[in-house]
Amino acid sequence: MTDQLDMLDNMVSQGLADSARRTPEGIRKLIASVRQAPIFPGVTDDDAEMLAREIEERIGVSMGLGATVDANDFEPWLERIRPEIESGSDPWYYWSRYKKLLFKKKFPQDVIYGTDQVTDTILGRLGNPREKRSWDRKGMVVGHVQSGKTANYTGLVCKAADAGYRLIIVIAGIHSNLRNQTQGRIDEGFIGRDTGRLAQMGTREKPKLIGVAEFDDRFTPVSLTNTIKDFNKTTATSNTSQIASYAVPVVLVIKKNTHTLRNLTEWLREHSANHSSEMVDQPMLLIDDEADNASINVKYGKNEVSRINGQIRELLGLFRRSCYVGYTATPFANIFIDPEQDEAMEAEDLFPRDFIIGLDAPNNYFGPRKVFLDGMPDEEEPLYLRNIIDNEDVLPIRHKIDDDLVSVPPSMIEALRAFLVARTIRDLRGQREQHASMLVNASRFTRMQGLIRNRLQEALDTIRVSIRVNASLGERGIRDPEIAALRNIWAAEFYEAWPDWSEIQAQMLSSIGAAKVVEVNSRVNDLDYSAAGERGLTVIAVGGFSLSRGLTLEGLTVSYFLRNSMMYDTLMQMGRWFGYRGNYEDLCRIWMPPQAIGWYAHIAEATEELHEELRRMQRDKATPLQFGLAVRSHPSSLLVTARNKLGSGEKHVKVGLSNGYVETHKLINAPAVLESNRSAARAFASALREDGHDLIDDKRENGGFLLRDVDVSRIDDFLLRFRNARESIGTTIEPLRRYINQRVNDELDKWDVFFASVKDNEANRDILGWPIGPARRSIGVENLKDGILSVSGSRARVASRGVEKISVAPHDVASAEADFMTSHGLKNSSKTNFPDHIYRGVRKKPLLVLFLLSVKLPDKTEHRERYEELLPKEPVVAFGISFPHSSRPDEKVEYVMNTTMLRELFGEEDQDEDLEMVDV
Incomplete structure (x- = not known):
């Protein structure tokens, strides 16, 4: 029955190449027509309708082409040699097989075409394998967690082999189960053999063809690893006779540990010594999957490098022509952040100095935005x-x-x-x-x-x-x-x-x-x-x-x-x-x-911002170094920096607040502090009234009252009086005031101020002297025990969605939304949840949002009575600031954190007991 449905699916999918038929009615008519053949006796009407829905969903999937940031010295070469490749007897042999496999596995057609174009873009940024002079290239591909990075770099491996790369190394994480899984994917998508079974049976049986080999099993690549065993010198040496000819590509999938890397490097040296310089003269592509994990340099102060980082560099150094491509889903990876000085970043040996490519996920991707942003109404x-x-x-x-x-x-x-x-x-x-x-x-x-x-x-x-x-x-x-x-x-x-x-x-x-x-x-x-x-x-x-x-x-x-x-x-x-x-x-x-939900929502927003930053930098023809500096100076880099720098004593982190948003998502839960902050808010409101501002109906916006053109001195006075929780690092008062004061005479002299207010709850006139209705927010129980009010709930944000749209001119709002939809391939604005950062990007003046929060415990809290008595009885004051783009984005402010504070805030490194030991 399954075979009949698969056959029917394949035939209908081929028939849908004519786009005129790709409508719900056209799909069903075609299925009905094909079903008339006598080879489908077991396909019922229900089966046919289920298939129609699956095909309908599949052809509705599309994928953008992402963004590319190149170094200034980029020289295109792929289009120059393409005619040479395509005039051969088997043009794009390995890619053609893989493309057929993707169709067989029912990848959406537009995703396959998108993958074809994106892998061309990446291949064109590698070194030209037909160029005989020495070269080395380093780049990074930024994808999304579980979005198909392995499928992407398998396609890249195929195209690299077609272009002339003859040694391809894939470093696949620090665990054996992940390495084995990746080897299986390479077996299926590039080699066409079950390498584990091949290793077990030796030459006694005919090897089992899998994946791409079902379409064509000539020119099988040599694999020096298999799904059972990582790289081994003895196994590699026994295959030396095959490797020496380089008639076919050689591929290795290795685990990221020091033992494996040392063995491989030693073997390559021995092989080179035994066979002149043939090995090191071959163009080599190294793909570093999960490039942010264990590959980065995490030593400080003594010009040392972490062992694996050094071994990868040593491996690359064995080749006259080499290319390193790091794949990661976490663009905040410390590969961008580790260098102590900005000018040192470009000198980092694994820094992607030549190119950074951001991958778009297909629109059917079940990712952070769908789970933690779109799927989480306020x-x-x-x-x-x-x-x-x-x-x-x-x-x-x-x-x-x-x-x-x-x-x-x-x-x-x-x-x-x-x-x-x-x-x-x-x-x-x-x-x-x-x-x-x-x-x-x-x-x-x-x-x-x-x-x-x-x-x-x-x-x-x-x-x-x-x-x-x-x-x-x-x-x-x-x-x-x-x-x-x-x-x-x-x-x-x-x-x-x-x-x-x-x-x-x-x-x-x-x-x-x-x-x-x-x-x-x-x-x-x-x-x-x-x-x-x-x-x-x-x-x-x-x-x-x-x-x-x-x-x-x-x-x-x-x-x-x-x-x-x-x-x-x-x-x-x-x-x-x-x-x-x-x-x-x-x-x-x-x-x-709830606290973890909040962190995921925060990270989802920050990561999305960096993908947008890649798009912007592509438009502006920026370089990878400039993107690295942007990541490093993003306000969220404060959290990233903490992990690997706990042992460095007092840590100074420079952050750029241009186009940034910060808010007090954590507050000190002490009556005196909370009252002090209410007093600061009352003084702020009183000063605004003295300046002629008032909350009247024509000032009401959706969710509160907007006051325009407030003098920066009033903002500074409020911040000076506000007592911030050190756990809310982004709103540390001294750096905020320093950043504002540096721009007090030009960019940040006039502010918009928004008093968030729930209209049905305007019963607290006595708090600020204005009818501000407190919003209700859930508080994390775990932090409450530590004397901290930490917003939990759906987004763990004080602000409601869309707050940064406030005070932005309507034509700028329309422009920002149109750009977002174009860059993401979206067509229906009424069904699009626009992220706040797009409005910040077109903001002309800074926005201070003042909140009154009536705090509560999450529903279904265990031992509720134990925590109720810890909650403040009166509404508490919080704030958020949305900064516009600065004309001086490179000027940053310094946050100072010491080791003790970092340990208290973040705990020790979250390494598991189940981390594998080095294999011997």
Whole structure:
């Protein structure tokens, strides 16, 4: 049956090459026409309609071409040699095979064409492999977490081989399971052989053709690694006779650790010594996946470099012609930030001095914006996110390695039930052959991960027994508490996805009968999707750091994430839930603590801003160095800088506030401090009244009152009196005032001031002397215990969405929105959630937003009475500032942080116990 549907899909997809047919009606007419053939007896009307919807969704997917920032000395070469490549007997041989594979795997047509164009752009920035003089090139490709970076660099590998590169090295993360997974992708997309099976059977059997080799199995590349084993000198030496001829490309997929890199470098030296200079004369491409992890230079003060950074540089140094391309999803990676002085940045040996390319994700990408920004309205419950607020008594975030675990938080069992119901709905939608996974990342200790696995297995077994015994009883089966709990989850989460519970209950035994809980860490890895038969796996994967970088969980539907790291790269890479969720995106759910939700939302916005910055710099013909400096001086770099500089004593971080937004998302929860800040706000309001400003109806904007052309001296007086929490680093008062005072006579002399006010709650006239209605905001319980009011809730922002649009001229708003839609390939403005930073980019004057906040605890807070007494009884004062572009963006202000403060704010480096040791 599956074969018939696949054949029908392929035939219809080919017929849709005529764009005139690519309408809902055209798709269905074509399916009906093709179905008349006698080779489709098993395809029902329901099957045909499901296929029509899948094709409809697929052809609606598009992908932008991203942005490219080149160095000043860039010289195009690809178009010059293209005729030479295309006049050969097998033009673009490796890419042609890979392109066919993408079509077979049902990649959307426009995404395949987009990948073709983007990989051409990247290839054209590498060194010309046909150029005999010495050269070296270094670049970076900035993508998105789980968005298809591996597919992109596999395409680049294919094209590089077609262009003339004969040695290609892929460094694939620091874990064996990730290296093995990447090797499998290269096997399928470039080599065309199952290298693991080939290594096991040797020459006894004919090798199994996979992936691209099913289209053409000539010119098979030589692989010195396989899916079972990393680089090994003995294995490599036995293949030397094949390598010496260089008739075909040689490829290695290696793990990023010092042992492997040392062995490879030594072997290459030995090979070079034994065979003249043949090896080092070959053009070499090195792709560094997760380039921000372990590759960067993190030593300070003694001109030292981290060991892996040095080994990568040493490896590149063996070749007369080499190209380094780092792939990363975290543009805040410290590769941009580490150099102590701006002028030292360009001298960094792995700094992408030649090019930086930003990849656009296809529009069906289930990414940070969709989860943490678009999916999180200010007042309503987020679409995909659920809070973990019941863990502290049984599994606190800061637990110890030898803690016991008698039970797991009720929310974890709730997430498990949601996953089992979602799996069943996916089966009812015809996705029985597809994998379905649940992620549980709740501890950095392998011992605790094992205990969590055991507790979840017990819960799964209990649910399965109830389903086996009582699910067939129909309505009477709901008397079983476990089935009743599953039905409650369905009613709360998935009623709209599948309105008939009776069908779910009847299907559930078949859907979850083979479900299993597995561990994934350095101690054990039971995750093996290749072991599945006709039915896809249903698996709950429990792990820590091993689940946090690069590893793809197939069909990930439900995630349970109990971590609170504030580091950008760590958090975003832990986001395994990002990716593509064809026909089950509406079933995806993510459980995490409110504070972590807030950090993700913040990081999503900051990362999006940097992709926009790449687009702007492409338009302005800026250089990679200028982009690196922009990343380094972004206000959010304060958080990035902290992690690798804890040991450096007092740290001075220069930050540019041009085109920046800062707000007091954390406040000191001490009555005297809160009253002092209210007093500062009252004095501010009083001074504005003296200047002739007043809150009258014609000053009302959506969400409050706007006062224009306020003198900067009033802003400075308010900031001087405001007592900031050191935990709110971006609003540290001294650097803010210093930045403003440097521009007091020109750019920042006149301000717009917005008093945020909830119209239905204007009952606090006595606080500021004006009828300001406080907004309600939820407060994070964990910080409350430490004497800090920390905004939690949907976006962990004090400001509501759209606040930076306030006071911007309507024509500038229209221009900013039009530019955003054009650069993202969007067509319907009414369905677009525009990010605030686009309005900041066209702002002419700075904007100070003053908030009165009535704070509350999150719904369903455990031990509510314990925390209620810690909440302030009166509204508290907070502020935000939106700075316009400065005519002097290179002038920065300095923030000073000492080691003790950094440790208190961010904790120790979030390294897991399950980090693998160096292989021997």
